[in-house]
Amino acid sequence: MTLVFNVSDYLIENAESLAVEIVEGVLHKMKLEIPEWEKEQAITMYIEFMGFLGKSLIDDKEGVPEDLIVWSKKNGEREASSGGRISEIIVRYPPTRDIFTEILTRISLEFGLSIKETAFIIKRINAMLDISLNETVFAFERLTDKIMDETQREMAELSAPIVPVKDGIAVLPLIGAIDSYRATYILEKVVPQIAELQVNHLIADFSGILTIDIEIARYLYQIENVLRLLGINTIVTGLRPELAQTVVNGGIDMSSIKTFAHVKQALESVK
Structure with missing residues (x-):
């Protein structure tokens, strides 16, 4: 392992120049241009990477440098916050592995390492890059x-x-698609707000709803039951034929609920 220790010393002593070579090599291989600040961050991280790798070969301890974890997480978070795709980061890993392999193969030949010793170092590098990739995706x-x-x-x-x-009258215009999340939100957040307004009548307007399934129809019927228990009369408007058919097919009895075509008609019905 004496030759491996020599390589270890070399990696530690030349960490900065090797880091620059890695970053420049990956960018050239991918024909990629990145902001200078991002490039400097990558170089700084790979300086730590190479130093950590060199020390790990001496200590024979696996693991990854903390800077690599932090850098990987920041890459993933940056893509998410900007609305980017994780593939923009993932595609950089294969060429990075190639550059590492090229550099370590060259160094191994210079120091006369055996194929087994070279493979050992490259395997350790790939393990570190795998952790980096996982942290980025997570x-x-x-x-x-x-x-x-x-x-x-x-x-x-x-x-x-x-x-x-x-x-004593309020309108609840429902807009867009109603899913289980929105139905739960209405039950847990909106209903208490309605109760606080001390209204006697609530007009639930469905004219802005395009589709509704049986499960959600039952959820909305449950909401009406809660309002009734609170002493609030619910009036439904804008329930198109296809939506009404879904309600009927779901076995929901809405005969006790007043329905009107428009909000105006519902307001006129309330004395």
Whole structure:
């Protein structure tokens, strides 16, 4: 292993020049241009990478440098926050492996390493890059899921506004597609707001709803039951024939609920 230790010393002493070679090599191989700040970040990370690799060969300890984990997570989060695709990052890993292999093969030949010793070093590099790739994807998915949840919540808030129109009367215009998330949001967030307004009549306007399935129809019927228990009379408007058919097919009895074609008709019916 003496020759491997010599390579280890070389990697530590030449970490900066090797890091620059790696970054420049990958960019050239991919014919890719990136901002200077991003390039500097990559070089700084690979300096740490090469130094860590060199020390790990001496200590015979596996693992990855903390800077690699941080850098990988930032890459994934940056793509997610900008609305990019994770493939933009993933495609850089194969050419990165190629450049590492080329550099380590050259160094191994210079120091007279055996094929087995060279393969050992390259295997360790690939293990580190695999961890980096995983951390990048995980960070991308975590932030993407968070952004989607926030967007879904904001859309739910915007698509189910409560509009007081007269004393004791409010309109709940339902807009877009109603899914289980929005139905749950209405039940848990909107219904309490309606109760706080102390209204006697709520006009639920379905004219902005394009489609509805049986499961969601049952959910909305449950919401009407809750409002009734709170002493609030629910009136449905804008329920198109195809939507009404879905409700009927679901075995939901809406005979006790007043329905009108338009909000205006519903307002006129309330004394």
